[in-house]
Each structure stands twice: as structure tokens, then as C-alpha cells.
Amino acid sequence: xxxxxxFRESFRFAAQAxxxxxxxxxLSLLGVTIGIFAIVSVFAVVDSLERNIRDSVExxxxxxxxxxxxPWAMSGEYPWWxxxxxxxxxxxxxxxxxxxxxxxxxxxxxxxxxxxxxKFESNDVEGVEVGAVSHGYQDVYGFELSFGRYxxxxxxxxxxxxxxxxxxxxxxxxxxxxxxxxxxxxMGKRAKVIGVFEKVGESIIGDSDDDKIIVPVKFAHNxxxxxxxxxxxxxxxxxxxxxxxxxxxxxxxxxxxxVRKLSPKAEDxxxxxxxxxxxxxxxxxxxxxDLAGIIIGGFSLLVGGFGIANIMFVSVxxxxxxxxxxxAIGSKNYFILLQFLFEAILLCxxxxxxxxxxxxLGTIWVTNFIDFNVTLSINNIITGLCASVVIGxxxxxxxxxxxxxLDPVEAIRSxx
Numbered sequence: 001x002x003x004x005x006x007f008r009e010s011f012r013f014a015a016q017a018x019x020x021x022x023x024x025x026x027l028s029l030l031g032v033t034i035g036i037f038a039i040v041s042v043f044a045v046v047d048s049l050e051r052n053i054r055d056s057v058e059x060x061x062x063x064x065x066x067x068x069x070x071p072w073a074m075s076g077e078y079p080w081w082x083x084x085x086x087x088x089x090x091x092x093x094x095x096x097x098x099x100x101x102x103x104x105x106x107x108x109x110x111x112x113x114x115x116x117x118x119k120f121e122s123n124d125v126e127g128v129e130v131g132a133v134s135h136g137y138q139d140v141y142g143f144e145l146s147f148g149r150y151x152x153x154x155x156x157x158x159x160x161x162x163x164x165x166x167x168x169x170x171x172x173x174x175x176x177x178x179x180x181x182x183x184x185x186x187m188g189k190r191a192k193v194i195g196v197f198e199k200v201g202e203s204i205i206g207d208s209d210d211d212k213i214i215v216p217v218k219f220a221h222n223x224x225x226x227x228x229x230x231x232x233x234x235x236x237x238x239x240x241x242x243x244x245x246x247x248x249x250x251x252x253x254x255x256x257x258x259v260r261k262l263s264p265k266a267e268d269x270x271x272x273x274x275x276x277x278x279x280x281x282x283x284x285x286x287x288x289x290d291l292a293g294i295i296i297g298g299f300s301l302l303v304g305g306f307g308i309a310n311i312m313f314v315s316v317x318x319x320x321x322x323x324x325x326x327x328a329i330g331s332k333n334y335f336i337l338l339q340f341l342f343e344a345i346l347l348c349x350x351x352x353x354x355x356x357x358x359x360x361l362g363t364i365w366v367t368n369f370i371d372f373n374v375t376l377s378i379n380n381i382i383t384g385l386c387a388s389v390v391i392g393x394x395x396x397x398x399x400x401x402x403x404x405x406l407d408p409v410e411a412i413r414s415x416x
Contacts, residue, residue: 028311031304032351032391033358039297040376040384041359046293048374050286064140064275065248067235067256071271086269087260088233091217091226094134096259097235103251105240106139109217111231113224118165118186118213120173128169129212130186132220132231140238143209148180148195151216159218164195168210184213187223191215245274301387304351305395312344312399320406327408337404344396345389352388356381 066072069086094109101107112131117124135156146167155162163184170179170193179193197209220226226233239248249272256270316323323336356376363374 028308028347029351029354031307032301032348032388033304033354035297035301035304035391036352036355036384036388037358038300039293039387040356040380041362042293042297043290043383044359044363044376044380045374046286046289047377047380052373063239063245063248065237065239065245065252066273067237067252068232068271068273069229072273082267083271086271088227088229089235089270090233091134091221093259094235097237097255098136100255100258101237101251103240103243103248104237106136106238107134108136108140108236109134109233110137110236111217111220111224111226111233113187113231116186118169118173118184120182120184123173123175125169125172127211128166128186130220130224131212131214132217132224132226133214134217137214137236140236144198145195146198147178148193150195156216156218159216159221161189161191161215161219162194163191163213163215164197165193166197166208166210166212167199169213170196186213189219189223191219249274297387301391304348305391308344308347308391308395309399311347312340312396313402315343316340316399316403319403323403323406324408324410327406333404336406337400340400340403341393341396344400345392348388348392348395349385352384355388356384359384 067089069088070083089109091109094107098107110131110133112129114127114129116128116130117126118128135151135153138150145164147170148164150164151160151162154160165173165179165184173179173184174182179196182193183190184193197212200209217226224231237248237252239245252272253268257266257268260269262269326336359380360376363376366374
């Protein structure tokens with residue numbers, strides 16, 4: 001109870017001092033508010049950016065292996081020209097791969113061309129990605145359609161001119177008209193719309209289905225060079241339930257070497273990529289960004305802390321006479337110390353709360369006007385408040401110690 005009473009009295013003295021010097025309090029708050037705003041806003045943006053990137057990467061599938069010509073993470077020991085000499089995955093290899101693979105639930109061949117224009121009557125949409133996919137594509141990704149259906153086995157096998165389009169393309173081309181059964185034109189060919197992807201929103205890595213068209217690979221073979229690196233051909237291989245990525249990669253290595261008739265001593269001429277490779281790259285990038293954020297915010301808080309310390313020394317100087325009277329009537333050193341320390345902490349906490357409020361208002365503005373989802377997480381709030389308390393303790397401890405060590409007689413005499 002005694003400790004609680006001391007804290008309550010110290011807090012009351014601190015509040016009275018802050019209220020009694022409003023202008024000085026306001027000026028002191030600015031430094032801490034700006035510092036907390038800087039460090040928390042950096043963390044909020046970085047955390048949101050990292051979360052959006054990770055969500056986009058994870059949407060690729062954490063149980064899917066991508067068979068490419070180039071690896072996503074290159075080794076410095078392997079010459080780049082050997083990567084260049086590798087063949088790209090081909091449509092001719094697909095059937096053999098599907099027959100021989102044992103650990104896979106689904107296999108799909110995918111290639112694509114970006115920056116194309118799609119037309120319907122007098123309307124057109126530019127910058128569209130046209131993807132050529134084999135029938136197993138839906139089994140690999142399991143995407144949802146808002147309208148229509150996926151390709152039938154017959155349509156995929158015979159190369160029927162049918163297409164599934166993204167929601168943005170549907171909205172811009174058809175403008176409220178039912179797109180199913182309508183013919184669209186792209187890359188010099190016509191195709192009937194049989195489905196529309198469910199809207200998924202903007203992807204930070206640019207792989208959103210909203211601005212994409214997919215067609216059967218046998219149909220795309222008529223107007224797209226599927227065996228060229230320019231169309232980025234690859235195999236997508238999804239692991240069976242209970243099969244790990246490492247087991248699937250071992251099985252894929254065996255089958256791909258067999259498909260390409262590589263001798264036991266020959267090096268692999270294909271790359272097996274997985275989402276974890278991107279995740280590791282993300283970890284290393286954001287560790288550097290987090291460090292930069294700490295340094296930037298740290299300097300801002302340092303400036304604010306010096307301002308608080310300076311104000312507290314001035315406050316001690318102004319209240320020297322009061323400190324002497326308090327000591328003369330029996331106040332202990334720790335009570336004087338807590339009184340000034342609480343004042344510094346309270347000042348920093350108010351500044352921190354204001355800084356967090358400005359960050360929150362900023363996240364609302366960014367989310368609504370820039371179409372980038374930024375959120376102020378609980379961790380960001382706790383970080384801001386803890387930083388405020390630490391700055392309050394660090395900047396207030398020396399002024400508080402100097403106040404607590406004053407001689408009561410000298411203090412009263414200096415105030416006269």
C-alpha cells in the first residue's frame with residue numbers, strides 16, 4: 001500500500017507539473033511524437049509489406065515444386081552459361097512426366113505471354129497475361145471461379161478455343177453483361193469465355209488472376225511459342241497428401257533425369273524450385289530493412305530524448321525551492337526521484353500515444369487512397385509504447401537523480 005501511495009503521489013505531482021507548463025510540455029511532446037511516429041510507421045509499413053509479399057508467395061503453394069530452366073536462387077560456384085545452355089521444359093515431356101511420377105497428386109505444364117491486348121466488340125483491355133495451361137492446372141492450384149466452369153478433359157485434349165478470364169478483364173470488357181459464351185479476341189485468335197476467376201485482389205508479386213486469361217495449352221500451341229524461353233515454360237508439380245517437398249523433389253529428379261536421358265555422371269539440366277527459396281530471400285531482405293528502420297527511428301527518438309532531458313533539467317532548476325521544502329518536511333530521496341522520473345515517462349507516453357494515433361490515421365489514408373493494405377499491429381503498438389517508456393526512463397533518470405540528491409538547506413536557499 002505504501003508503494004502504491006508513493007506511485008500515486010509521484011504521478012499526481014508529475015501531472016500537475018505538465019499541466020502547469022503547457023507550452024513547454026507541448027514542445028517537449030513534439031520530439032517524442034515525431035520519433036515514435038517515425039519508428040512505428042517504418043515498422044508498420046515494413047510489416048505490412050512483408051505480410052503482403054509472404055501471402056502472395058504462399059499463394060503459389062507450399063506443397064508445389066516448380067520445374068524450370070533457371071533456379072530461383074543461383075549458386076556462385078555454378079557458371080551462369082551452363083544455366084543458359086539448359087533446355088526449357090517442353091510440352092512433349094509432360095505426358096512422360098505424368099506417367100512416371102509417383103509422389104505427385106497433380107502435374108501441369110504452364111507457359112505465358114504478358115502485355116497482350118484483349119478485345120470484345122469495341123472494348124479492349126491492355127497489359128493482360130495470357131497463360132497456356134495443361135488440364136492439371138486446376139488440380140495444382142485449386143482456384144475458385146465466380147462464374148462458369150473449368151476446361152473439360154475433351155477441351156484440354158483437343159485444344160478447343162475456350163478461355164477463362166480474370167474478374168478485372170470481365171468488368172472492363174463486358175461492363176455488366178454476362179461474359180459466358182461471348183467471344184473475345186487476343187493475339188490474333190478468338191476464344192469463347194467459359195469461366196471467370198473469382199476476384200482475389202492485387203498481388204504484390206504481380207501474379208494475380210484478376211488480370212489473367214488462361215487457355216488450353218493445345219489451343220495456345222497455335223499462336224504461342226511454348227518451347228521458347230520468352231514464354232517461361234515450366235512444370236508445376238503438387239505433392240500427394242503426406243509427401244514432403246524433399247521426397248517430391250527426389251522423385252522429380254529421378255523422373256526428369258530419365259525423361260531427358262541423362263547419364264549417371266551428367267549434371268542436372270533443370271531446376272527444382274519451391275516457395276521456401278523465396279521465403280529465405282524475403283527473410284534476408286527484411287532483416288536488413290528492419291535494421292534500417294531501427295536506425296532511422298532510433299535517431300528520431302534520440303533527438304526526442306535529448307529534448308525531454310533538457311526540459312527535465314530546466315524543470316528541476318525551476319522547482320529547486322519546492323524540492324528543498326519537500327525534503328525539509330520529510331520526503332525521501334526516492335520520492336523526489338520518482339516524481340521527476342514519472343514526469344519524464346508520462347511526457348514520453350503521451351508523445352508516444354500521439355505518435356501512434358498519427359500512424360493509425362496514416363494507415364487509414366494509405367489503405368484508402370493508395371490501394372495498399374497497411375495495418376497497425378498489436379506488436380507495433382507495444383513497440384511504440386515500450387520505446388516511449390524506455391526513452392522516458394533514459395532521458396529522465398539523470399535529472400531525477402540530480403533532484404533527489406539536492407541538499408534541502410541549499411535548495412531552499414537557492415530558491416529565495
